Amino acid sequence: MISLRDLDSKQLVYFFFDIIMMLILMVNLSWIVFDWIYSIPAVEFFLANNLSSFNHFYTPIHRHFFYYDLFFVGIFVSEILIRWGISIYKKTYHSWFFYPFVHWYDTLGCIPIGTLRFLRIIRIVSILFRLQRLHLIDFTNTYIYKKIYKYLDALTEEITDRVTVKMINGVQEHLSGESQVIEQINHNIIRSQKPQVISWLSSGLYKAVQNQYPVYKEEVRSYINMRIKKAVYKNKKISTIGYLPILGQKVNRNLESIISELIFNVLDDTMQDINSYKLEQAIDEITEVVFQTIVEENKDIDLNKVISDTLIQSLEIVKQQVLIQQWKHKH
Numbered sequence: 001m002i003s004l005r006d007l008d009s010k011q012l013v014y015f016f017f018d019i020i021m022m023l024i025l026m027v028n029l030s031w032i033v034f035d036w037i038y039s040i041p042a043v044e045f046f047l048a049n050n051l052s053s054f055n056h057f058y059t060p061i062h063r064h065f066f067y068y069d070l071f072f073v074g075i076f077v078s079e080i081l082i083r084w085g086i087s088i089y090k091k092t093y094h095s096w097f098f099y100p101f102v103h104w105y106d107t108l109g110c111i112p113i114g115t116l117r118f119l120r121i122i123r124i125v126s127i128l129f130r131l132q133r134l135h136l137i138d139f140t141n142t143y144i145y146k147k148i149y150k151y152l153d154a155l156t157e158e159i160t161d162r163v164t165v166k167m168i169n170g171v172q173e174h175l176s177g178e179s180q181v182i183e184q185i186n187h188n189i190i191r192s193q194k195p196q197v198i199s200w201l202s203s204g205l206y207k208a209v210q211n212q213y214p215v216y217k218e219e220v221r222s223y224i225n226m227r228i229k230k231a232v233y234k235n236k237k238i239s240t241i242g243y244l245p246i247l248g249q250k251v252n253r254n255l256e257s258i259i260s261e262l263i264f265n266v267l268d269d270t271m272q273d274i275n276s277y278k279l280e281q282a283i284d285e286i287t288e289v290v291f292q293t294i295v296e297e298n299k300d301i302d303l304n305k306v307i308s309d310t311l312i313q314s315l316e317i318v319k320q321q322v323l324i325q326q327w328k329h330k331h
Contacts, residue, residue, distance in 0.1 A: 018127045028072040069112045168319045202287040228260045
């Protein structure tokens with residue numbers, strides 16, 4: 001909240017003008033309510049028997065209440081004309097004649113007919129909101145405001161959630177049927193994003209090889225040694241070397257070691273050259289071939305069905321999230 005000292009001269013004028021109008025409105029509405037109660041025969045009978053002097057005084061006023069109310073109507077109409085003129089001067093709205101339509105409750109409340117008079121209550125509410133915007137008053141911490149806000153927030157959320165769920169159900173039904181939407185997504189979105197998808201896949205593959213190879217380097221070495229050992233054992237020509245006297249087994253082991261080191265060094269050098277342009281280009285080409293095969297040439301996979309199922313399941317997750325009553329957790 002701010003104090004009156006913080007307001008400039010124009011804001012002070014609007015503030016006092018609003019306060020005066022709110023007091024006039026409260027007096028007028030109180031009088032309307034009292035006159036309505038007085039019109040009840042039982043109340044009039046009670047006043048005639050117990051407060052005869054007051055009843056004698058008020059009876060002519062009650063008969064001509066319409067004309068007394070016109071005095072207040074004149075004040076309200078004058079206020080509307082003043083505010084209308086200010087809005088035209090400031091160009092508040094798109095056209096000069098918008099003001100009475102935007103403030104329809106002010107306009108209709110000036111008509112001194114039956115229930116239209118009670119639209120003047122909305123004028124009091126609008127004044128209070130103006131004072132709230134100026135931070136001259138603060139209703140946000142009051143019990144009434146919190147209760148009204150709670151139930152208004154709950155009502156708004158329930159309505160919007162139902163509308164959102166209805167729309168999601170409609171989209172899901174549309175996607176599950178024979179629709180051209182999925183085909184358009186496939187052709188116009190997925191295939192049009194081919195360069196980005198290929199770049200993303202090749203970048204992921206490039207980083208995976210680059211980051212994971214050092215971790216499994218020794219395991220690769222052990223695996224190659226094991227495979228070479230088995231290959232040498234199965235090869236009859238090489239295994240016969242082991243039968244040579246004295247040096248046979250040693251030559252055999254050295255041969256296994258040399259072959260293993262050669263193969264491992266070739267593989268290791270290849271992996272160490274991962275930063276080379278040619279290998280990066282090769283990964284791009286492989287990724288492009290994979291994309292081409294899956295998206296455009298693979299007849300065994302119904303890509304449209306995959307897209308449809310993915311979208312429907314995603315929307316189902318959104319729908320379940322929407323159905324959670326958030327207002328219960330907020331209040």
